[in-house]
Each structure stands twice: as structure tokens, then as C-alpha cells.
Amino acid sequence: xxxxxxxxFHGFKIFxxxxxxFVIIGxxxxxxxxxxxxxxxxxxxxHVPVAWVAVLAFLVSAVFSIRYxxxxxxxxxxxxSSSAALGFLFAILATVTxxxxxxxxxxxYWNWDPRxxxxxxxxxxxxxxxxxxSAIDSQETKAQLSAVYSILxxxxxxxxxxxxxxxxxxxxxxxxxxxxxxxxxxxxxxxxVFFASLFGFTLVYYWILRLKVDIERIKQRMTxxxxxx
Amino acid sequence: xxxxVLLWIFLIIWIGVGAYLFYLDRQVRSLKKRFLFHxxxxxx
Numbered sequence: 001x002x003x004x005x006x007x008x009f010h011g012f013k014i015f016x017x018x019x020x021x022f023v024i025i026g027x028x029x030x031x032x033x034x035x036x037x038x039x040x041x042x043x044x045x046x047h048v049p050v051a052w053v054a055v056l057a058f059l060v061s062a063v064f065s066i067r068y069x070x071x072x073x074x075x076x077x078x079x080x081s082s083s084a085a086l087g088f089l090f091a092i093l094a095t096v097t098x099x100x101x102x103x104x105x106x107x108x109y110w111n112w113d114p115r116x117x118x119x120x121x122x123x124x125x126x127x128x129x130x131x132x133x134s135a136i137d138s139q140e141t142k143a144q145l146s147a148v149y150s151i152l153x154x155x156x157x158x159x160x161x162x163x164x165x166x167x168x169x170x171x172x173x174x175x176x177x178x179x180x181x182x183x184x185x186x187x188x189x190x191x192x193v194f195f196a197s198l199f200g201f202t203l204v205y206y207w208i209l210r211l212k213v214d215i216e217r218i219k220q221r222m223t224x225x226x227x228x229x
Numbered sequence: 230x231x232x233x234v235l236l237w238i239f240l241i242i243w244i245g246v247g248a249y250l251f252y253l254d255r256q257v258r259s260l261k262k263r264f265l266f267h268x269x270x271x272x273x
Binding site: 024027028042043046047050089093096097100101104204207208211212214215218219221222225226228 | 234235237238239241242243245246249250253254256257260261263264267268271
């Protein structure tokens, strides 16, 4: 029942912890400062991975919502809602870290830049998801309606995260991985630390997701047990 | 001031994520104990 009781999960926790220690050391000691920034470019090792995890979490939520609608198993609803909650949390972290970076590079914490505006809209869309869940008592109705909402909410994610900031003029730095501009391209050491950080944060996301799913499973089993007795 | 940016962002993310992981881990343990207790009680 408790998946983190499995031996591999303990190994996974240790591996993730050690990996992230290396990422932290790499981001401070190995990766040099990128040209054009004054001691703020290293933010990319933390800000971008949390934003990536937010998008991944919303995608996972939508996938499990589709599964729920097809199979009608509460287990899928648990995965979908837990992942959406994590997506929301990581989106807030991306907003806060981006805002701090903006203060130092652009002069103010908030500029209503397309990227800032689109993440606020995304946060509002997913805040409504939790409002919807908390407003319904019946477990089945809650799971069904929120599954439909989660799928519809995810449709807006690619548009708000990838399309809007590329169509409208933005101050936000453009993708430094696939750019054709040699000056803006990441150096190999920066790229290594960046991808290591992306991978590490994905592991952290999975770690938290498993814990959240376990909590919901136990709560559900306890409710079932109480109902029987 | 700019030199502090990385440190601040680093602290916000790691203290936040670390504290949340710790909280969830404790919650799983305490819920598991309660669940096993209830299960044993209902079996009796």
C-alpha cells in the first residue's frame, strides 16, 4: 500500500539528495557567470527547472484525468489532484524566483511582462481547479468534474507558456539552448549544470508526488475503514 | 546587492522544498501508524 516502503524508494531518495547536492555545488563552483549578466545568470539553474516541473506536473495531472475519465478509478484522481497541487506550488516558486531576478535585472519586482502575465493567468486557472474540488462533497462528482477541468486547463498551458511570450515582445531572456546567436548560447559547463538541475528537480517532483499520493491513499483507506465500522 | 540574488533564490527554493518534503514525510509516517492501529483494532 505504501509505495515508499519499497527498498528502491529509499535508494531513490538518497540518489536524489546526492544529485541535488552536486547540482548546488555545480551551479556555484563549476558553471561560470553568463555574459551580459552581473551575478544573476545562475538563477537559470533554479528558476527554469521549477517552471519546467510546473508544466510537467500539469501535464501529468491532465494525463491522469484522462485515465480517470476512461477507467473511473479513484487512484487516478488522487494522482491527478496531487500532481496539479505540485504544479501550482512549483508555478508559485517560478513566479517568486523570476520576480526576484526581475528586480535586479529590470529594476522592479513586477513589470506585467508577457511571461509574468501568462503565469498569473495560469495560477488563477489552477486556483479555480482547487476551488472547484473544495466546493463538491461527493467524491465521484468531484473527481469527474475536476478531471474534465484539468484537461481543459492544460489546453491553455502550451499557449500561455510557449506561444504568448514568443508572439508578444518580452524582456524575458529567450531560449539560450537552441538559439543561433553564439553570444547568447550556453557554454558547455553551464549546459551540463542546467540539464543536471532539470533532471534533479524532476526527481524531487516525483519524490514529493509519491509522498502526496501515499498520504491521499491512506486517508482514503481510513475513510473506507471508518465507513465500514 | 546583485551578488545576493542567487543566494536568496537558492534559499527560498531549498528551504521551501526541503521543509515541504520533511512535512510530507512526517505526515506519511504518522498516517501510516494511525492506519495500522485502526486496522489492528478492526481485525480484533
